[in-house]
Amino acid sequence: MPTIAEQAPARASLLYDPKVRAIAYQVVLTVVVVGLIYTAASNAVANLRAARIASGFGFLNTTSGFDINQTLIPYSAAGSTYGEAFIVGLLNTLVVAVIGIFFATILGFTVGIARLSKNWMISKLAMVYVEVIRNLPLLLQLLFWYVAVLAALPGPRQAVNVGDMFFLSNRGLLLPAPILHTGARLIPAAFVIGIVATIVFARWARRQQEATGRQYPVGLTAVGLILGLPILVWLLIGLFVGNPITFDVPRLQGFNFRGGMQVFPEFVALLVGLTTYTAGFIAEVVRAGILAVSKGQTEAASALGLRPGHILRLVVIPQAMRVIIPPLTSQYLNLTKNSSLAVAIGYPDLVQIFMGTVLNQTGQAVEVVAITMAVYLTISLLTSAVMNVYNRRMAIVER
Amino acid sequence: MNAATETLRFVRAQEVDAAPPPNLVRGPLAWIRENLFSGPVNTILTLIALYLIYILFPPIIRFLFIDAVWTGSNRDACRPDTAGHAVGACWAYIWSKLNYFIYGSYPAAERWRVNLFFLLLAVGVAWMLWLDAPKRAWGAVYFFAVFPILAFVLLTGSDWLRLSHVPTSLWGGILVTIVVSTVGIVFALPLGIVLALGRRSKLPIIRIFSVIFIEFVRGVPLITVLFMANTMLPLFLPEGVTVDRLLRPLVGVAIFASAYMAEVVRGGLQAIPKGQYEGAMSLGLNYWQMNVFIVLPQALKIVIPGIVNTFIGLFKDTTLVAIVGIFDLIRTIEASRVDPNWSAPTINATGYAFAAMFYFVFCWGMSRYSIAVERRLAAGQHR
Missing domain, CATH: 1.10.3720.10 (MetI-like)
Known part of the structure; x- marks a missing residue:
């Protein structure tokens, strides 16, 4: 009877060899996926030919022939192409996303901190806000703002009038429009110089503090540089050249407004809806982030003699931000993606213009859907790439 | 040296009066003071919250319940001009x-x-x-x-x-x-x-x-x-x-x-x-x-x-x-x-x-x- 050692090493049958199996599984999956894609593509080609629909991206250069009410670049139905319509839609999406992110962050942080307030009433109010907002579909909230609130506002003649400058009616919001004269460009330039100078000063002040222990009023200097410098430039130009910026104030003429800058009700509804909805989620992210900083950190900081403001700024917030930033970015992405619900209330964003009107007019579903998805994918992937870099830099370095 | 330590020694000769009991540490009033009015900032926050509640909730309750129309078979029941009163939810x-x-x-x-x-x-x-x-x-x-x-x-x-x-x-x-x-x-x-x-x-x-x-x-x-x-x-x-x-x-x-x-x-x-x-x-x-x-x-x-x-x-x-x-x-x-x-x-x-x-x-x-x-x-x- 041979012992185990004397037996020839068991040659498993090829069927049971893990390496062979692994390769076989992957080959089968590849064949299935490629086969599916091939069948779908060839069916699509046959169907498109049968329906006499052109293919390729040539349609981007054809005249669009439809109007868009909110355009950030010059656009007209007769003279502009589908490609330009695409740019208009993309810009409208980005505008609502950026402004929405700005306000949602402010509102979200306010509500999130309010939920942690020691004041019972404030924290309960914040809780009610978060629960109501998070448990209702965004589409319903958008329709509510658009149909039940904005469309129910009075007409232009009975518009809500704030100081004869701002008018809120069912035509949207009317603001004074700035008109730029000579030298007006120096003001934003001064603003940028102010920001750069603040950064330089803050770094210098930090180095000084690390070297000598002396502290400089960085916050006050920042306010002075960033706000004061443009105002100073404005005043100087106003004194010597003439007011660089005048405002065209909207006036009621007949049944509608003349002049001014009109913000369309669709934009207002979408912005308010997206802001309040996302703020509910950001509030929860902020609350979780602050709660994640253990109490021992605050106690240790106060044992070292730091003042409450410093504890918050130097100990709690940097650690909370590490927890907050990743889910916060995904909320920003959600807001950007959710702006596609604009199609429900007729705000001309990318989806409404491109997947709606352009798709209906050209019938080139494959190209249109591919371009639209590529835009959102690019935004998502770029953001997550930046986030990965950030996470690697912020991650706790362990021994 | 010894004399100096002598003078620093202090022995209480008589008992001090008991401190007054802290007023209201329990009960609803104490809770309200602790949670809603514990300082100037807190009081302002409470007032803001009360104002928000005042402008938000009564209209909602009036719309959903008080002014709501519960019965009716067509629009006449829900139009203020035909119903003859303010109309909330229909x-x-x-x-x-x-x-x-x-x-x-x-x-x-x-x-x-x-x-x-x-x-x-x-x-x-x-x-x-x-x-x-x-x-x-x-x-x-x-x-x-x-x-x-x-x-x-x-x-x-x-x-x-x-x-x-x-x-x-x-x-x-x-x-x-x-x-x-x-x-x-x-x-x-x-x-x-x-x-x-x-x-x-x-x-x-x-x-x-x-x-x-x-x-x-x-x-x-x-x-x-x-x-x-x-x-x-x-x-x-x-x-x-x-x-x-x-x-x-x-x-x-x-x-x-x-x-x-x-x-x-x-x-x-x-x-x-x-x-x-x-x-x-x-x-x-x-x-x-x-x-x-x-x-x-x-x-x-x-x-x-x-x-x-x-x-x-x-x-x-x-x-x-x-x-x-x-x-x-x-x-x-x-x-x-x-x-x-x-x-x-x-x-x-x-x-x-x-x-x-x-x-x-x-x-x-x-x-x-x-x-x-x-x-x-x-x-x-x-x-």
Whole structure:
């Protein structure tokens, strides 16, 4: 009877060899996926030919022939192409996303901190806000703002009038429009110089503090540089050249407004809806982030003699931000993606213009859907790439 | 030296008076002072909160209850000029349209089938969600295999059972909302598990396909997926094959939800310690046995809250099918609020209030459930 050692090493049958199996599984999956894609593509080609629909991206250069009410670049139905319509839609999406992110962050942080307030009433109010907002579909909230609130506002003649400058009616919001004269460009330039100078000063002040222990009023200097410098430039130009910026104030003429800058009700509804909805989620992210900083950190900081403001700024917030930033970015992405619900209330964003009107007019579903998805994918992937870099830099370095 | 220490010595000769008792450390008044008026900042915050409550809540309560119209058969009951008083929510309108909101245009004589479908669904959901329910494995079989077939036969009809055929174009309202979200969860969970396993697979091609699918779907808005399903699905199929109008968004929703579900399940898989895998392998279990008997039961249990939260998101997202022309609850409200028979100033707000209550009850209930499960699963962690 041979012992185990004397037996020839068991040659498993090829069927049971893990390496062979692994390769076989992957080959089968590849064949299935490629086969599916091939069948779908060839069916699509046959169907498109049968329906006499052109293919390729040539349609981007054809005249669009439809109007868009909110355009950030010059656009007209007769003279502009589908490609330009695409740019208009993309810009409208980005505008609502950026402004929405700005306000949602402010509102979200306010509500999130309010939920942690020691004041019972404030924290309960914040809780009610978060629960109501998070448990209702965004589409319903958008329709509510658009149909039940904005469309129910009075007409232009009975518009809500704030100081004869701002008018809120069912035509949207009317603001004074700035008109730029000579030298007006120096003001934003001064603003940028102010920001750069603040950064330089803050770094210098930090180095000084690390070297000598002396502290400089960085916050006050920042306010002075960033706000004061443009105002100073404005005043100087106003004194010597003439007011660089005048405002065209909207006036009621007949049944509608003349002049001014009109913000369309669709934009207002979408912005308010997206802001309040996302703020509910950001509030929860902020609350979780602050709660994640253990109490021992605050106690240790106060044992070292730091003042409450410093504890918050130097100990709690940097650690909370590490927890907050990743889910916060995904909320920003959600807001950007959710702006596609604009199609429900007729705000001309990318989806409404491109997947709606352009798709209906050209019938080139494959190209249109591919371009639209590529835009959102690019935004998502770029953001997550930046986030990965950030996470690697912020991650706790362990021994 | 000695003299100096002598002079510093102090011995109390007589007792000091007892300090006065701190006034009000318990009782409602003390609570109010402690929590609402403990300092100037706190007092200002309380006043702000009181002001917010004052401007927000009385109008809402007046709209929903005090000024609401509860009975009536047409718009006259809900118009201030004909009713003769301020009018809030027009519940009479909801009441008269209730069947439309629940069943859409489903034939009245066949609506018992929808009710039976709701009942079967409730049984399945209760069986799955009640963690101490008997024979939960059979519950899963019922919910993911038996129930979908039963529901399909019941709702569309079959000649064999002498149930008349009801085309999906007649379905609508809450029925469609429930159907879309049920299909979403029934398909998304198994697909999501497969995708999550694929993403953690050691085989590079399987992993790459899973990652591409998951990241692609998570990177685009649901509405573009729905548009894609609506316009491109018919293109991808051979000529002459038509896809049901309701089936297209269902495919889109199932694809979309499965990518999100995959990430939730992956979180659970990552939380299972390596020893569990090694133990299973040392017992001689193969890949599927290891996952089905050892890893997944533990992983799925810890991600129940995540699954429920994803489902809440899915349930809210089903409203988007309204944009591609499916008559879900939102679309039926949109269609009925322009009915001239019920044209009154508050009809829009009433319709949205009704939808809001429907969604809030379901989503809030599910989120409470998810919190309760989380607490129960964490019970073993507390010492």
